[in-house]
Amino acid sequence: MIRDLFKKISPESLQSNAVLRVIGDRSSGKTTYMASLARWPNADPSSPVQSVISINEAGEELITKAQNLLEQGLTLEPSNLDTDVLQMKDYSLRITLKAQFSWKNPKATIGSQLVNLNISSKDYAGEFFTDLLYQTGSSQLSDYLDDCLQATGIMFLIDGNSHRKDLEYAAGLDKLLTALDRADINALTRKISLVLTKCEQSSLWVNCHKPAFLAEARFPQVYRKLQTWQQTGAGSVDYFTTSAFGMLGNKYPEPNMNLLSRGRDGVAAIIKDPRRWRPFGLVAPIYWLCTGERHKELDKG
Helix, strand or coil: HHHHHHHHHCCCCEEEEEEEEEEEECCCCHHHHHHHHHHHHCCCCCCCCCEEEEECCCHHHHHHHHHHHHHHHCCCCCCCCCHHHHHCCCCCCCCCCCCCCEEEEEHHHHHHCEEEEEEEECCCCCHHHHHHHCCCHHHHHHHHHHHHHCCCCCEEECCCCCHHHHHHHHHHHHHHHHHHHHHHHHCCEEEEEEECCCCCCCCCCCCCHHHHHHHHHHHHHHHHHHHHHCCCCCCEEEEEECCEEEEEEECCCCEEEEEEEEEECEEEEEEEEEEHHHHHHHCHHHHHHHHHCCCCHHHHC
8 A cells, every 4th residue: 555655656757859960160068068968977966966877888988088187087988970871879868857846845746847858969070160160061060950950959068268259159150050950850949958068267267147148248259150040030049058067166166177388279178086087067058958848947047
């Protein structure tokens, strides 16, 4: 009888699925973002995220990369554009969000449900974005664009420190949006999340709770291009800030990274203290791409 009672009040999972494509130039940190998400180290007990698990071999490879490279203070190898788009690894992950309940309000517990975000994602090499600017008529580029049409959501990652490349990013984005529009005979509306990465840097950290403001301030041409695209009714856009490495400390925070280089392309760094590695902001853009809604708690980190 007690077992039957638990069956009645045990929450069933809500499912939300998304096919994502992750684009950005070589310095944007796409693979590091995906590996950090798959590893999900030192999870904050107060986070809405209950777990992140891989559901295919490619997802397991991401975890291995995080353990064998990132946690050892090493950098990840960039993705290779020479790969046939059909042979590219399709990373599949399941992100489970906790059921919302309160012991002070048991009635809320009965109706609460876990939420599973099931995503499959391809991490395009940085050269793909460069080729949008400088190549035309490439059969390989055409294949990538055709593959991109299969996505329900696009994550456009930009190193938040690479603001001097704003005009280049805007030009590449314009070509991408134009190419997708001309190739898509079904005229589907799309969702694009602009994700500013490496926001552990002090110049970004101070405003990371205001992602749209930060995007417009650092990348005004990209921001204007996306807003115009959204106003045409082609799709919807939202803005996010993330860090694959996170911060150290609470009252006196500092970036959990050792800087390797800083330049026009942004910053290159490695994890400073792997034992206290806790990324922030990684799930928020995925939740929005899956549901079309923002999650206030995920936006906090």
